[in-house]
Amino acid sequence: MSNVVGKFSRGFLTLSLVAGLGGCNSASQGLDLSSNAAPANAQPVQAVVQAYCPQVVMRDQDAVYRSYARGGQDNPDKLLYQASFNDATRQCTANETTMTINLIAQGRVVQGPAGTPGSVTLPVLVEVVDGDNVLYSQKVAFPVEIPVGGTQFIFSKADVQIPNNAGGATRFTRVRLGFDTGPAKKPRRS
Template sequence: MFQSLMRGTAAVSLAVILAGCSTSGSGPSTGGSLFSSNATAPVSGANTANAPAASGGAVVQGTCPQISLRDGTAYYRTYAKPGSKDPQDVVFQASLAETTRACTQNESTMTVKVQVAGRLVAGPQGHAGSLSLPIRVAVMNGDTVVSSQLVPFTANLASADQPAQFLFTHEVSIAANPSTSTQIFVGFDEGPPKAAAKPKKHK
């Protein structure tokens, strides 16, 4: 039941949080590893905005890279018991949902303001408190990883009885006038699986 509830809350629209941003990204896409160098991600509906030059020579034009979430990286759970995957042991669950971005560029650099709306809820073992979330932002140009950065982010839950919404914001700098195959992926990164402790040998 807890898992069903979590899937439902992840789908709730967070348009109010995202209001005011210039362009909208896509939701979760399917398949592949988010951060491997051989990940593939076809671009669909890349936005092209033509606007007059802003102050300081910055412009909002050209192709603004699409923001995507991948299945398997949009959820992050903590458990009361180390190594447990039992839904009844969940302390916190965070989820990422809707994405948006705003792009500005000068002659050499495009700055992408990445924003992702998320939700934090308490599990059966949950309580009010703060949770540090490991969020990775990766820029891909076709099959090539252009950059990959792990960005620590803290979300707060005021009450175990009430979900909390949060807005992750991070700026990425890339070369000006990126190709239509350039895409930005955002997702939770728990790192490599921890090796199981080896039993001690008794002499």
Template sequence: MASDNLVRLIMMAALAALVAGCNSSGVSGLNLGQGGSGGQPGGAVDQSTGSKVVQGTCPKIELREGTAYFRKYARGGEDDPSQVLYQAAIANTTRQCSVTGDQMTIQVVAAGRAAAGPAGKAGPIKMPIRVAVVEKGTNKVIYSELAQFETTLPSGAPTTQFLFTDPDVNIPINASRSVRIFVGFDEGPYEQG
């Protein structure tokens, strides 16, 4: 039980640090065009990639209606609450953007919780999570990736927190101000944009 609490504490601390560092208001010392952090003109630099971290133009993440929750039913038991194997919900999202040349790379993060249902049990589970970048106004898909994200429901208390990350959402820098980023559960067909 103590190890479960420790894992939860570490996950929440990591998410809190990521959220604090990825705030679009420039909280972590990113004064774009005014020296930024570390004395780098125009913003901070990601030490691992050498790319400029740009928060001022980093598109926000949205959840489409109906995509924040997911339920997996036993075969033949669809829409029967007693046949739910497991269910999950996305609680928080954040992102971090960096620019290299004429491309923006966006790291999309979604945190949530999963729990076994009445017909479920402890063990590995999969959740279909899609990240999509759509042009405002035209709804043209610039990026779309569906992942079968896996986590494990622990024995004893089959509920867990999860942290999904798509680190490589790449879009043209000139599109960054006119797009919307969506993340959510998607049981639809696989498509890649």
């Protein structure tokens, strides 16, 4: 029995010694043994807090875009092509006044029964919203070359800028990505 207690005591002592020596390697005001120690006259470095980078969302009603031949709206036989977004990501950088969002999305465009291979222009809509407030909105005419059948494409917009609040965007801020599916605007007559 005393042999078991002795082994336990030695193990506990060894573990305590290792933990104590591990504490010697903590960040303290003592001697710095690292080879890249800062000079004694160096200014203290300010901590950097990463700002919140808004998520990208795609609403069902504008994540798919269909183009039909003239007079064939919603007729599957008259479909020229269909485009959709599959996935999106973003990267944010910020300074004191502005947050810049670099948006990248993967999409696919498929030729319809009435379509032919060629170049099309997709009406991509990028918006940044905070609750009901629209902070940024831009429609981008994005050209895509459709081969026979269809193809994947990569959409990128690196210059989405919104005001940078203290701590970055709020947790309610979202980047909305989709297609501008609204009716074509009639030109104004003068």
